[in-house]
Amino acid sequence: MKFLHAADLHLDSPLRGLERYEGAPVEQLRGASRRAMENLVDLCLAEAVDFVLLAGDLYDGDWKDYSTALFFAAQVSRLRQAEIPVLWVRGNHDAASRMTKHLRLPDNSVEFPSNQPTTRVLDQLGVAVHGQSFATAAVQDDLAATYPEPVAGAFNIGLLHTSVTGRPGHAPYAPCRLETLAGKGYDYWALGHVHAREVLCEQPLVVFPGNLQGRHARETGAKGATLVEVDDGKATAAHRTLDVVRWARIDVDASDCANADDVVDGARARLEDELAATGGRSLAARIVVRGGSAAHAELHNQPERWRNALRAAATDVEPEGIWIERVELATDPPVDTATIAAREDAVGALLRSLHQVRDDPDRVEAMVASLAELRAKLPPELRTEPNDPTGHDAVLAAVEDVERLLFSQLLDEEAHE
Ligand SMILES: [Mn+2]
Numbered sequence: 001m002k003f004l005h006a007a008d009l010h011l012d013s014p015l016r017g018l019e020r021y022e023g024a025p026v027e028q029l030r031g032a033s034r035r036a037m038e039n040l041v042d043l044c045l046a047e048a049v050d051f052v053l054l055a056g057d058l059y060d061g062d063w064k065d066y067s068t069a070l071f072f073a074a075q076v077s078r079l080r081q082a083e084i085p086v087l088w089v090r091g092n093h094d095a096a097s098r099m100t101k102h103l104r105l106p107d108n109s110v111e112f113p114s115n116q117p118t119t120r121v122l123d124q125l126g127v128a129v130h131g132q133s134f135a136t137a138a139v140q141d142d143l144a145a146t147y148p149e150p151v152a153g154a155f156n157i158g159l160l161h162t163s164v165t166g167r168p169g170h171a172p173y174a175p176c177r178l179e180t181l182a183g184k185g186y187d188y189w190a191l192g193h194v195h196a197r198e199v200l201c202e203q204p205l206v207v208f209p210g211n212l213q214g215r216h217a218r219e220t221g222a223k224g225a226t227l228v229e230v231d232d233g234k235a236t237a238a239h240r241t242l243d244v245v246r247w248a249r250i251d252v253d254a255s256d257c258a259n260a261d262d263v264v265d266g267a268r269a270r271l272e273d274e275l276a277a278t279g280g281r282s283l284a285a286r287i288v289v290r291g292g293s294a295a296h297a298e299l300h301n302q303p304e305r306w307r308n309a310l311r312a313a314a315t316d317v318e319p320e321g322i323w324i325e326r327v328e329l330a331t332d333p334p335v336d337t338a339t340i341a342a343r344e345d346a347v348g349a350l351l352r353s354l355h356q357v358r359d360d361p362d363r364v365e366a367m368v369a370s371l372a373e374l375r376a377k378l379p380p381e382l383r384t385e386p387n388d389p390t391g392h393d394a395v396l397a398a399v400e401d402v403e404r405l406l407f408s409q410l411l412d413e414e415a416h417e
Helices: 026-030 032-047 067-081 178-182 260-277 296-301 303-317 337-341 346-359 361-376 392-416
Strands: 002-006 051-055 086-089 109-111 118-122 127-131 155-161 188-192 198-202 205-208 224-231 234-241 245-253 282-292 322-332
Touching (some): 026 282, 032 067, 032 224, 051 155, 051 188, 086 155, 178 198, 205 234, 260 282, 260 296, 296 322, 303 322, 337 346, 346 361, 346 392
Parallel strands (some): 086 109, 155 188, 245 282, 282 322
Antiparallel strands (some): 002 224, 198 205, 224 234
16 A cells, blocks of 8 residues: 655645746746646656555635646546545645635545644545644644554554644644654654654654745755555655655855855855755755855945846856845954954954953963852752853863954954045
């Protein structure tokens, strides 16, 4: 037996930050969530899966018109022709109360109700799927707690949209404990909501497949669904990549760049690498240029020019294949500490006194002692850091941080005077 588990399709969700500029592959980006769903159906047909599970957020929100629903219905029909059922729940984005329009789906579509958890048994396969849709967007109850007991003799699957115990960047909806899921007696938990793929438990398998298509610069890396094969009651899960546009963050270290052209060349080389890693997909990239650099003044005097030079480099690497979502020029001025420390002004005196602290073990120890005194006055719950932030090494690192931050700011001011 074989099934496909996907979640968070967010059909017709706009890719955030989509800017038009000459050469930007705008249409490809716009249709990305639909093309990814077509890839999903293609995979199901090629693998001849027995059924498909969709764990919520099929839609990004209420449909603007019926075209989103018609598209989804057409994809479900492709699966119906191969007699593949699609079992699905609603999540926070497509909760029952948020959707004002309705379209009857093909009869291989099985939507779980939102008023209580229910069980659908696929007789021929000996599979029982338990699920409950979100009635409203912000479900605060532990839905998993009331899921039915496993059906004896069947392969039991829990289908659920949930944050489990919470994940950074995701609202804490339908919270539950991993122990509740693992202890339910089910053979597989098909979760949705968290957009990063994560296998929370191996025995039984508890899986977030991640979303089908990244939607913004923080959803980087390969996106897709989980293909599950069950042999003798034992399930194995494998990620299958289905996205059509790949998000990447391109960090460019400008500290060795002599000028802004070097920065563009460095970014270009990184874009080539990232594009090669996408396996023929389009690339949506955020470029972040950092580091104390001799190119700093040039970049900051003409930021529009260099932003567009970076866009042009991307278009040159792959016409209509790379879209630059944003360019952050976050360089610092080059810091030549020897010259600054020799200066007779206040800046030079400040740097020299920082170096005196750094190079004098007695002064560092004095700081450690006075920080330890402060730390002792903290309530115990604030003293739980595993690495003592008031230790000798931490204080030395802090002094170096002060130097770096202070001087990049001070010298930036000078450069703009
Ligand atoms: Mn989602």
